[in-house]
Amino acid sequence: MKLLTLNFVTCARKSCKTLPAAFPLHPRDAELEIVEMELNPKFLVNILPRVEWQALRTVCQELGLPTLPDIMPVQQDLLQPPSLPGRESESQEGEAEGEGGSEEEDALQKPSQTAQDLHRVLLETTIANGKLVCGACGHEYAVKEGIANFLLPSHMV
Amino acid sequence: MSRPEDHLPPDLYYNDTEAHKYTTSSRIQHIQTLMTHRALSLLALPSPSLILDIGCGSGLSGTLLSSLPASSGGPHQWIGLDISSSMLGVALERDVEGDLFLGDAGQGIPFRPGTFDGALSISAVQWLCNVESSEESAAGRLARFFAGLFACLRRGGRAVCQFYPRDRGQREMVAGAAVRAGFGAGLLIDDEGTKSEKTYLVLSVGGGDITGVVSGLEGEVEVEDQRRRAKERGKMSGREKAEMVKGSKAWIMRKKQQMERKGKVVKPTSKYTGRKRRIQF
Ligand SMILES: C[S@@+](CC[C@H](N)C(=O)[O-])C[C@H]1O[C@@H](n2cnc3c(N)ncnc32)[C@H](O)[C@@H]1O
Ligand SMILES: [Zn+2]
Numbered sequence: 001m002k003l004l005t006l007n008f009v010t011c012a013r014k015s016c017k018t019l020p021a022a023f024p025l026h027p028r029d030a031e032l033e034i035v036e037m038e039l040n041p042k043f044l045v046n047i048l049p050r051v052e053w054q055a056l057r058t059v060c061q062e063l064g065l066p067t068l069p070d071i072m073p074v075q076q077d078l079l080q081p082p083s084l085p086g087r088e089s090e091s092q093e094g095e096a097e098g099e100g101g102s103e104e105e106d107a108l109q110k111p112s113q114t115a116q117d118l119h120r121v122l123l124e125t126t127i128a129n130g131k132l133v134c135g136a137c138g139h140e141y142a143v144k145e146g147i148a149n150f151l152l153p154s155h156m157v
Numbered sequence: 158m159s160r161p162e163d164h165l166p167p168d169l170y171y172n173d174t175e176a177h178k179y180t181t182s183s184r185i186q187h188i189q190t191l192m193t194h195r196a197l198s199l200l201a202l203p204s205p206s207l208i209l210d211i212g213c214g215s216g217l218s219g220t221l222l223s224s225l226p227a228s229s230g231g232p233h234q235w236i237g238l239d240i241s242s243s244m245l246g247v248a249l250e251r252d253v254e255g256d257l258f259l260g261d262a263g264q265g266i267p268f269r270p271g272t273f274d275g276a277l278s279i280s281a282v283q284w285l286c287n288v289e290s291s292e293e294s295a296a297g298r299l300a301r302f303f304a305g306l307f308a309c310l311r312r313g314g315r316a317v318c319q320f321y322p323r324d325r326g327q328r329e330m331v332a333g334a335a336v337r338a339g340f341g342a343g344l345l346i347d348d349e350g351t352k353s354e355k356t357y358l359v360l361s362v363g364g365g366d367i368t369g370v371v372s373g374l375e376g377e378v379e380v381e382d383q384r385r386r387a388k389e390r391g392k393m394s395g396r397e398k399a400e401m402v403k404g405s406k407a408w409i410m411r412k413k414q415q416m417e418r419k420g421k422v423v424k425p426t427s428k429y430t431g432r433k434r435r436i437q438f
Contacts, residue, residue, distance in 0.1 A: 005236055005256040012267035023269055037254065042227075043205035043234060050207075050271065050311075097250070123234075135202075146227075147245055150260035150267055154292055157264045157301075 001148055004047070004122040007056050011134035012150050014157065021135040024055040027063055028140070030130035039119045041111045045075050050124070068121070073114050074153075080110040109124065162287045171214070171241035174390065180215040180247045189279055192355060193218040193349070196277045196317040198223070199359050206274035209239050209309065211262050211302075211318070212281020213237025214244040216253035236273075238262060240284075263298030266305030273310050274319075282320035282358070287329055289392060299331060303338035307380040316340075316360040328356060335360050 009025060016022035052073035060068055111119070132141040132148065139156070142149045161170050171179070179185055187381035196218075202208075205227075210218055216237060225231025235255040239245050245257050262278075263285050285302055286295045306316055327384070328344065335342045340360040347355040 004234070008236075008268050008272040009258075010269050012265060014265065040205050040232060040234075043207075043232075046204060046274070047207060047234075052269075096296050110194050145249055147242075147249070147257045147259055150258050151240070152261075152264055154290060 001122055001146055002129045003056065003059060003127075004051075006059055006132070007051055007122070009132075009148070011136060011139060012152055013134070013137055013139065016134060019136040022137070023084070023135075024052070024059055025132035025134055025141065027059065027127055028131045028133050029120045030063060030127045030143075032063065033126050033128040033146075034120075034124050035126050036124055039111055039116065039123075040120050041078060041115055043123075044078050044111075044115055044118055048075055048078065048123075050074070051085070056121070063123070065125070073118065078112055078118070080112050098135055108132040160283075160321075162284050162428050166289045166348045167284045168241045171244045171247070173243045176215060176241065176243035176247045176356065180217065180251070180401045181243075185218060186205065188219060189217045190363065192279050192319050193221050193277070195355075196219075196279065196319060199317045199345070199357060200277065200315050202231055202233065202275050203229050206230075208233050208235040209266070209268070209273045209276040209306075210237040210255065211237050211266075211276060211306070212284065213239050213248070213255070213257070213276035214241070214281075215247035216251060216255060216257075218277060218279050219248070219253050219255040220251070222420070236268075238266070261300045262305075263293070263300045266309050268309040271311045273314060274305060277314050277316065278318040278320070280319060280321065282318045282331060283322060283327070286323070286330070296330070299334035301422060303340065306360075306407065307338045307340055310362045312363055312364050318358040318360070319355060320358065323357055332358055339363075 006024060006027070010017070011019075011022040011025065013022075051072065053068075057068045059069075060066070126146060127143050128146055131142050132143060133139070134141075164170070200208075208222055210216075210222075213235075214237075215218055219235050219237055222231065222233040225233060236258065237245075237248065237253075237255050238258045238260045239248075239260045240259070242259055245259055248255075248257055258267075262281070282302075285298050288295055288298065310316060318331075320331065322331065332342055332344055335358060340362065342361075343359045345357040345359055347353075347357070365425045
């Protein structure tokens with residue numbers, strides 16, 4: 001399970017829905033795996049405002065990952081500053097399928113270091129095995145081969 | 158016609174054998190891919206999004222979401238929920254990019270409010286109408302499912318559920334449950350009355366206008382077949398044009414014509430033009 005997903009999932013029990021402690025779920029005995037994938041700057045720009053930054057920081061800390069900055073980056077931080085030297089010469093020419101090529105579109109093709117770091121944490125860092133524990137009710141959700149088991153016994157629904 | 162949900166609960170019906178048979182059938186791959194394209198065009202997501210796939214099975218739809226080209230607003234990130242560990246096992250073997258959850262949509266959707274840009278469900282919701290124990294009812298399961306779905310979508314977000322209603326009554330029961338959860342809802346039926354009839358429940362969360370996608374908004378559920386209507390009108394309306402699936406063969410053909418008119422050189426059209434990429438195993 002990607003840390004991105006962990007930033008959105010809550011305890012499945014109805015009685016936990018409104019309890020602040022039911023989010024984020026806390027990883028326990030987690031075995032991490034890096035699964036590389038292509039960086040999609042437009043997706044990062046889209047998802048960033050929905051990320052609960054403090055929850056992400058907590059989870060990273062619990063997993064023993066490097067500490068994230070206190071303050072959440074903003075969408076502009078994902079784009080390379082346009083004044084950067086070498087940008088002009090690097091731009092691909094003769095791209096037949098070019099899409100309009102607006103300023104923003106151009107900038108999106110060159111993700112900043114912040115974008116790369118976020119991509120690494122949110123999309124490439126995954127929990128392969130372990131448990132996710134609800135801070136409110138204590139229920140443990142098992143994760144096996146990346147698949148989280150959220151089936152509840154009927155008395156817990 | 159025999160309906161699998163009449164015989165076994167989904168997690169038992171979709172066992173290892175059935176999950177493999179299902180996923181490797183080229184006929185099933187083809188139909189599920191077509192329906193996913195249809196659902197995607199109804200979702201009309203303009204840029205790479207976070208999508209929930211309910212009853213994702215072995216990830217046939219997900220493969221398409223992950224490989225959707227930028228020119229069609231992709232690729233998307235997706236999270237899949239399914240009750241069958243065998244189907245999810247096949248998804249793992251296929252190395253899908255989405256995150257997988259073993260769970261029962263009838264128990265709710267465990268994500269925080271406003272998580273998803275959109276949701277889709279292909280050929281799964283009819284299973285929710287079957288109950289396995291005396292403690293629950295189909296109405297209760299549908300209510301929990303749609304309430305959870307409603308909450309986890311962003312404002313303005315849409316969900317498209319293609320499903321196989323047993324009959325008119327079940328279709329209305331499902332659509333009614335969605336409306337009671339707060340959705341604006343419309344039903345779209347392709348190839349109505351034929352063997353390949355397909356029902357799409359198109360849902361929107363406040364603010365999202367689905368007039369022009371399907372009629373029958375704000376609690377009213379109506380049925381129409383847009384494609385037939387368009388045919389009857391005999392020419393392509395603005396609405397159908399807007400509806401044309403980017404990347405579809407029709408879309409590519411139109412683009413090619415446009416390019417040719419501008420004097421550009423375009424590849425000759427072959428029988429492969431606009432074909433769906435084959436699903437790799
Ligand atoms: C016909 S398959 C479709 C799979 C996939 N959507 C596709 O198009 O290939 C139906 C799927 O719905 C799943 N399903 C049935 N009831 C479910 C429930 N209550 N919660 C989640 N998934 C369910 C089944 O396990 C099965 O994988
Ligand atoms: Zn809980």
